[in-house]
Amino acid sequence: MRGAEPHASRGSDAPGAGRYQRWLYHYRKEDGRPLTFGSQFTRLVSVRMFFKWLARTNQVLSNPASELELPRLEQRLPRAVLTAREAEAVLNQPNLNEPLGVRDRAILETFYSTGMRRFELAALHLTDLDAERGTMLVRQGKGKKDRMIPIGERAVLWIEKYLREVRPGLAVAPDDGTLFLTKDGTPFVLARLSAIVKQCLDRAGSGKGGGCHLFRHTCATLMLEGGADIRFIQQLLGHVSLETTQIYAQVSIRQLKAIHTATHPARLARASVGADGSQTVRTGNPEVVSLTQAGTINDPPATRAELLSTLAAEAAEEEN
Numbered sequence: 001m002r003g004a005e006p007h008a009s010r011g012s013d014a015p016g017a018g019r020y021q022r023w024l025y026h027y028r029k030e031d032g033r034p035l036t037f038g039s040q041f042t043r044l045v046s047v048r049m050f051f052k053w054l055a056r057t058n059q060v061l062s063n064p065a066s067e068l069e070l071p072r073l074e075q076r077l078p079r080a081v082l083t084a085r086e087a088e089a090v091l092n093q094p095n096l097n098e099p100l101g102v103r104d105r106a107i108l109e110t111f112y113s114t115g116m117r118r119f120e121l122a123a124l125h126l127t128d129l130d131a132e133r134g135t136m137l138v139r140q141g142k143g144k145k146d147r148m149i150p151i152g153e154r155a156v157l158w159i160e161k162y163l164r165e166v167r168p169g170l171a172v173a174p175d176d177g178t179l180f181l182t183k184d185g186t187p188f189v190l191a192r193l194s195a196i197v198k199q200c201l202d203r204a205g206s207g208k209g210g211g212c213h214l215f216r217h218t219c220a221t222l223m224l225e226g227g228a229d230i231r232f233i234q235q236l237l238g239h240v241s242l243e244t245t246q247i248y249a250q251v252s253i254r255q256l257k258a259i260h261t262a263t264h265p266a267r268l269a270r271a272s273v274g275a276d277g278s279q280t281v282r283t284g285n286p287e288v289v290s291l292t293q294a295g296t297i298n299d300p301p302a303t304r305a306e307l308l309s310t311l312a313a314e315a316a317e318e319e320n
Contacts, residue, residue: 115219
């Protein structure tokens with residue numbers, strides 16, 4: 001609390017927490033619209049977790065936010081989530097006979113594999129990809145935090161193809177090392193990334209609207225259906241609170257990579273070639289390793305509704 005003496009906040013401030021909740025309810029954006037219940041929910045959960053941590057570490061005598069009633073959320077999936085088949089159809093839309101088509105395929109594969117935010121992809125640097133380990137460093141994501149996340153083998157192959165065959169022809173001096181470049185050799189503005197995704201969505205004919213955030217929703221939802229632990233998905237997406245930081249600190253990127261490989265739909269199909277040259281495809285969930293099996297703290301994870309609500313709130317903020 002700004003200006004407060006050390007430990008001056010050891011008393012309960014439940015009225016203050018309640019005032020913040022009422023402020024959120026009555027707050028109006030520049031266009032006059034209120035915050036959605038999902039946005040209010042996300043902010044209030046952060047406050048509750050922060051004060052819970054303060055009470056646990058004896059910074060305050062009690063948790064003044066423990067009695068806050070969170071807005072009731074609708075128990076439903078996000079309005080537009082692609083199936084694995086629909087996602088593949090969208091990925092196949094760029095014209096691979098053109099250099100920019102290869103670039104666009106690499107961009108779509110990155111969105112689908114990692115679930116990263118639009119501004120995070122636009123800020124990727126050449127040095128952020130570790131192709132050998134199958135990881136990507138997201139610098140200064142939401143909350144100004146860096147995080148290391150897994151990226152699928154197929155996405156890595158498309159990025160490498162783009163780097164080998166396309167980016168050298170796009171880059172202009174001085175090259176600042178931005179990973180994905182426009183046809184003019186400049187970093188992407190966010191609206192242009194959305195336009196690429198929307199164009200591919202329209203061509204695929206899925207009938208589901210959306211932009212870059214649709215792949216973030218899709219990645220999270222399909223991995224949940226594939227058996228991934230919600231806490232892993234929270235770390236992949238950058239939804240890390242004070243309450244969960246200790247859990248994630250005990251999970252190595254190698255363990256996260258194994259879970260990603262096991263549950264992401266782009267990796268669920270395995271093809272094998274018989275002696276006669278025939279190809280069979282085995283689908284289904286391989287053995288899924290949960291975070292508790294990997295030796296982490298067995299704390300209660302966020303619920304599916306809370307995860308999807310956070311995603312919905314992010315999508316609303318991106319649209320506005």
